[in-house]
Amino acid sequence: MDFTGKNVLIAGGAGFIGTxxxxxLAGRGARLRLTVHDKPLQAAIPGAEVISADLRRPEDCARAVQGMDLVFLCAAHTSGAAVIRATPLVHVTPNVLINTLMLEAAHRAGVGRFCFVSSGAAYPPTGDRPVAEDEMFDGDxxxxxxxxGWMKRYAEILCRTYAEKIARPLPCVVVRPSNVYGPYDKFDFAVSHVTAALVRRVVERQSPLEVWGTGEDIRDLIYVDDFIEGLLAAVAAEQPYLAVNICAGQGHSVKQILQTILKVDGYDRADVRYxxxxPSTIPVRLMDNSLAREQLGFEARTPLEEGLRRTLAWYRNKRLRIPLPR
Incomplete structure (x- = not known):
């Protein structure tokens, strides 16, 4: 898809994926509108229109989508494992409102295409086997x-309804990410996911270096640049409705991830304590990348070591400006 001159809304323009x-898209010539809510943009986006909006309010959603060719819904209320375990409903009410109202506003405004960022966490457990797209509703x-997970599933059903079940349909793409990591991630321990938390602990040379859980949990990690390429490939597909995994297609244990970070950053004498x-989440979460590879021609290309090297460099230089210890 040629994004040159396209009017594109990124809802959640201050977040990790949105940034x-x-x-x-700025590098591809799109005319961008970005919504922000309770925090400013993390990066300068040349030429972008920035609007303050509370997407739990229908009037703000209507204002945000007006005149847009393409809408990416990246706005969401997110948090880490401890918060999810302590308050399971923390993600539900605000996100149901955001997702529902944004879809309705986009449909009413005649938006050309809508992209919803879902989650691999919505899948039922499949043990050591990578989960494929058609298994989403095979169990809780x-x-x-x-x-x-059910909040995300509800939004996916809404996307399919708008795309296939109503008059004047709204073409929708649902992207199901694995664990995305990289620059502009959340590094606050209260809300960060495992990779960002480990990067911060290593950069700060914490000693002892505490890791939540046993370190045996396995995750599919995808570097954010790869994820964005997969996301854009999915949006460029011609189907009126598409739900697709955007993932690396391979798993790494938390111990392997940490060992790679330590190696890349030269922290040889870390006192690691599991x-x-x-709180941790699920022991194994693997995702099948066959559909994206076969239908979109997409494969993640950034090796874990290289992606972590870039993330470490960005976090140190852009956020903390902490010099590498000698």
């Missing part, structure tokens, strides 16, 4: 993600 998507999400009593 990286805005940078990518993992107990830890029960509420948040704490099984602290």
């Amino acid at each position: 990286n998507l805005a940078l990518a 999400p993992h107990e830890v993600y029960f509420a948040a 704490d099984p009593s602290r």
Whole structure:
């Protein structure tokens, strides 16, 4: 798809995915509108229109989507494992409002295409086997993600309804990410995911270096630049409705991730201590990348070591400006 001159809304322009998507689309000549709510943009986006909006309000959603050719819904209320376990409904009410109202506003405004960023956490557990797209509704999400997973599933059903079940349909793309990491991620321990938390602990040279859980949990990690390429490939597909995994297609344990970060950053004498009593999520989450490879021609290309090297460099230089210890 040629994005040159396209009117594109990125809802959630100050977030991790939204920031990286805005940078990518600005480089492709799109005319961008970005929504912000409770925090400012993380990066300068040349030529972008920035509007303050509370997407839990229908009037703000209507204002945001007006005149847009393409809408990316990246806005969401997110948090880490501890918060999810303590307050399972924390993701539900605000996100149901955002997702529902944004779809309705986009449909009413005659938007050409709508992209919803879902989550691999909405899938039912499949043990050591990578989960494929057609298995989304084969069982409940993992107990830890029960509420948040069904919230995402509800939004996916809404996307399919708008795309296939009504007059004047709104073409919709649902992208299901694995664990995305990279620059502009959340590094606050209260809300960060495992990779960002480990990067911060290593850069700060924490000693002891505490890791929540046993370190045996396995995740599919995809570097954010790869994820954005997959996202844009999905949006460029011709189907009126598409739901697709955008993932690396391989798993790494938390221990392997940490060992790679330590190696890349030269932290040879780290006193690593795993704490099984602290909250983690599910033991194994793997995702199948066959559909994206076969239908979109997309494969993640950034090796884990290279992606972590870039993330470490960005976090140190852009956020903390902490010099590498000698």
